[in-house]
Amino acid sequence: xxxxxxxxxxxxxxxxxxxxxxxxxxxxxxxxxxxxxxxxxxxxxxxxxxxxxxxxxxxxxxxxxxxxxxxxxxxxxxxxxxxxxxxxxxxxxxxxxxxxxxxxxxxxxxxxxxxxxxxxxxxxxxxxxxxxxxxxxxxxxxxxxxxxxxxxxxxxxxxxxxxxxxxxxxxxxxxxxxxxxxxxxxxxxxxxxxxxxxxxxxxxxxxxxxxxxxxxxxxxxxxxxxxxxxxxxxxxxxxxxxxxxxxxxxxxxxxxxxxxxxxxxxxxxxxxxxxxxxxxxxx
Amino acid sequence: xxxxxxxxxxxxxxxxxxxxxxxxxxxxxxxxxxxxxxxxxxxxxxxxxxxxxxxxxxxxxxxxxxxxxxxxxxxxxxxxxxxxxxxxxxxxxxxxxxxxxxxxxxxxxxxxxxxxxxxxxxxxxxxxxxxxxxxxxxxxxxxxxxxxxxxxxxxxxxxxxxxxxxxxxxxxxxxxxxxxxxxxxxxxxxxxxxxxxxxxxxxxxxxxxxxxxxxxxxxxxxxxxxxxxxxxxxxxxxxxxxxxxxxxxxxxxxxxxxxxxxxxxxxxxxxxxxxxxxxxxxxxxxxxxxxxxxxxxxxxxxxxxxxxxxxxxxxxxxxxxxxx
Numbered sequence: 001x002x003x004x005x006x007x008x009x010x011x012x013x014x015x016x017x018x019x020x021x022x023x024x025x026x027x028x029x030x031x032x033x034x035x036x037x038x039x040x041x042x043x044x045x046x047x048x049x050x051x052x053x054x055x056x057x058x059x060x061x062x063x064x065x066x067x068x069x070x071x072x073x074x075x076x077x078x079x080x081x082x083x084x085x086x087x088x089x090x091x092x093x094x095x096x097x098x099x100x101x102x103x104x105x106x107x108x109x110x111x112x113x114x115x116x117x118x119x120x121x122x123x124x125x126x127x128x129x130x131x132x133x134x135x136x137x138x139x140x141x142x143x144x145x146x147x148x149x150x151x152x153x154x155x156x157x158x159x160x161x162x163x164x165x166x167x168x169x170x171x172x173x174x175x176x177x178x179x180x181x182x183x184x185x186x187x188x189x190x191x192x193x194x195x196x197x198x199x200x201x202x203x204x205x206x207x208x209x210x211x212x213x214x215x216x217x218x219x220x221x222x223x224x225x226x227x228x229x230x231x232x233x234x235x236x237x238x239x240x241x242x243x244x245x246x247x248x249x250x251x252x253x254x255x256x257x258x259x260x261x262x263x264x265x266x267x268x269x270x271x272x273x274x275x276x277x278x279x280x281x282x283x
Numbered sequence: 284x285x286x287x288x289x290x291x292x293x294x295x296x297x298x299x300x301x302x303x304x305x306x307x308x309x310x311x312x313x314x315x316x317x318x319x320x321x322x323x324x325x326x327x328x329x330x331x332x333x334x335x336x337x338x339x340x341x342x343x344x345x346x347x348x349x350x351x352x353x354x355x356x357x358x359x360x361x362x363x364x365x366x367x368x369x370x371x372x373x374x375x376x377x378x379x380x381x382x383x384x385x386x387x388x389x390x391x392x393x394x395x396x397x398x399x400x401x402x403x404x405x406x407x408x409x410x411x412x413x414x415x416x417x418x419x420x421x422x423x424x425x426x427x428x429x430x431x432x433x434x435x436x437x438x439x440x441x442x443x444x445x446x447x448x449x450x451x452x453x454x455x456x457x458x459x460x461x462x463x464x465x466x467x468x469x470x471x472x473x474x475x476x477x478x479x480x481x482x483x484x485x486x487x488x489x490x491x492x493x494x495x496x497x498x499x500x501x502x503x504x505x506x507x508x509x510x511x512x513x514x515x516x517x518x519x520x521x522x523x524x525x526x527x528x529x530x531x532x533x534x535x536x537x538x539x540x541x542x543x544x545x546x547x548x549x550x551x552x553x554x555x556x557x558x559x560x561x562x563x564x565x566x567x568x569x570x571x572x573x574x575x576x577x578x579x580x581x582x583x584x585x586x587x588x589x590x591x592x593x594x595x596x597x598x599x600x601x602x603x604x605x606x607x
Contacts, residue, residue: 079489105491117489119482130479133472134490139497142467145475190491 022093029056030092032226033078033194038087040073040250047073048084049250055194060217060227062237062258065247065271071230074247075196078228079111080104092193108193114202114230116183120172124163124182127171128154128189135190154189160219161185177204177212184216188223195220197229201236209233213240234262234272246271297466304549305459312451320447321519322559327454328515330555333539334465335505335512340545341469342501343481344398348406349509349536351413352383354528356510357517358423359383364431372434372453376514383510384503391499410528417525428524431517450519457515461508462548468504469548477501509536538577542584544591554592 022031033055040048047070055061063071076082078089080101089097096104118127129145132154144150158164161181166174171182180200187195200216201209213236220227231237237244237258244261246254248270254261261267312320332353339346359382360375369375394405418426433441441449468474477497479487484494517523526532535558543554561580565573588594 101489102491102493105489111489113486117483117486119479119486121482122479126475127479130475130487131490133476134487134492136472139473139476139492141471141473143472144470145472146470186486186490 027056032057032092034090036088038077039085040077040082041085046250048077051252053245053252055226055228057226058224060240060242062241062244063228063230063247064237064244069247070250071247075198075230079109079196110187110190110192111196112184112187112198112200114198116179118171118179118182121170123168123170124158124174125154125167127182127186128158131186131189157185157189162215177208180204181212181215191223192225195225195227197227199230199232201233209236238262301463305455308455309452312448317447320451322563323556324451324454324519325516326556326559327458327552328512328519329536330539330552331458331461332509332512333536333543333555334462334548334551335508336536336540337543337545337551338465338501339505340540341481342477342498344402344498345537346406346505347403347537348410348533350528350530350533351410352387352506352509353513353532354413354417355386356380356383356513357523357527360514360517361429361431361523370435372436372518375434375518376457376511379514380507380511383513384507387503387506391502394502395495395498407530407533410533411530414525414528417528426525428522430522434518454515457511461511466548473497538581542581542592544593546590546597547593550591550593
């Protein structure tokens with residue numbers, strides 16, 4: 001069973017622009033993720049302050065901002081790792097704020113990590129099979145994890161990420177860029193509705209980052225998945241995002257197509273530029 | 284589809300090898316002297332308890348308190364024999380396993396929330412609580428324990444001269460079946476996820492599987508194996524006492540599990556047999572320092588086979604697979 005086929009969470013009322021049956025004004029595209037009035041503080045540090053974000057189905061959105069701006073806090077609230085102090089989050093019309101990471105994963109939210117989270121002593125193929133097994137829902141006591149059908153599916157996904165040659169190698173032996181791709185491939189095994197990528201090219205050399213993003217985008221092309229990716233590299237953002245959301249001090253300061261955001265005065269000042277007021281960091 | 288036949292061939296080869304080993308062990312039993320039959324039965328019945336620990340180790344936790352389920356299985360079988368009049372060995376053994384699983388089930392969700400030394404010490408604490416209860420309970424024989432008579436098999440009496448072989452054969456067959464089931468479980472979807480929990484439980488949780496539930500289920504399954512081991516030991520010795528639940532008993536099961544490593548089911552029984560042999564002979568030839576011999580034995584294995592005895596053949600198989 002794919003995540004998209006599973007149900008759970010509490011349906012929320014359909015209102016213009018949010019929730020079940022909601023569509024993006026102008027384009028009529030259904031809304032996949034809707035965050036309303038999200039607030040999160042850690043003591044005196046405000047990591048999210050009235051964050052309102054809506055992401056239509058199929059869009060590729062980049063989250064940018066300096067360290068501590070609130071990007072990762074937002075991702076952690078969407079994936080259930082953090083519970084918002086106030087506000088609501090809806091996925092495809094179902095309220096998910098307050099649910100745990102496991103429940104949210106089953107509703108169709110998958111993520112990759114800045115530092116790839118793999119079973120290092122297992123082969124790349126076994127890592128994929130673990131991901132497939134977890135996405136099954138029921139953990140069978142007797143059905144073989146390495147059945148031909150499962151292996152075939154896992155290998156097909158590895159091939160899409162150009163990882164087939166590494167299938168039998170231990171994850172611990174793989175180079176950093178390959179681990180990143182494997183981490184993302186694992187996240188895709190359950191055919192998620194929403195995929196969150198945390199700095200997919202961090203730690204990857206300048207020469208490798210574009211080919212790697214090309215591979216990721218090509219692999220995602222056949223999936224009807226909405227993507228949010230946290231990124232610091234503005235070249236990557238410009239080239240691969242449909243839309244950019246800029247965070248500063250827990251707030252959204254710009255939300256538009258890449259060129260418009262990167263030319264925004266506040267973004268130039270607080271995110272890409274060098275003029276920053278003292279004490280503005282959060283998260 | 285292309286790899287269906289190699290996979291099927293591999294499963295068939297493993298099944299045939301297992302069946303062959305089972306028949307060889309039964310045939311070997313005819314040639315064994317009585318003392319070796321008893322020693323082998325003890326090795327098998329202790330090995331199945333350590334097999335439970337190995338299953339837990341595969342999901343990243345180690346129980347230092349398997350003495351609890353070992354004793355629970357033994358006492359349940361002993362009470363069923365003496366007070367309910369059940370004499371069938373198979374019923375007593377499976378009943379012992381079931382009783383231990385039932386005892387462990389309420390604790391499993393709590394224990395599954397802990398890792399490392401906390402999990403180990405909590406399981407040890409539970410086994411010592413049971414030890415305390417057993418020692419103080421006059422109805423259960425107190426610190427002396429009590430005896431049970433010789434069991435029957437499918438209603439047939441076991442003659443005194445055949446008792447050692449019959450119990451050995453029963454242990455080989457029952458534990459052979461359980462080891463096969465454990466192997467199937469290890470290769471199953473749940474088994475693979477358990478292995479991943481040991482490596483990276485954060486990722487498993489983010490992929491949508493419940494880590495605590497997987498560990499809790501493994502704990503109950505390990506308890507069942509522990510209970511079977513306890514009941515088998517009871518039938519082999521004809522006696523039970525609270526020492527079954529003492530921390531030294533739990534320590535020996537962990538000793539065997541470490542010696543075997545967590546990569547091979549067969550290694551657990553090889554390790555258990557090796558420990559029984561080393562213990563018996565060291566006890567015979569230097570009775571006051573046999574623990575020293577056991578310690579040196581473990582140190583040597585850890586030094587030269589850090590992944591356990593099982594790595595002697597599993598590493599070779601892995602290398603061959605990688606080359607292919």
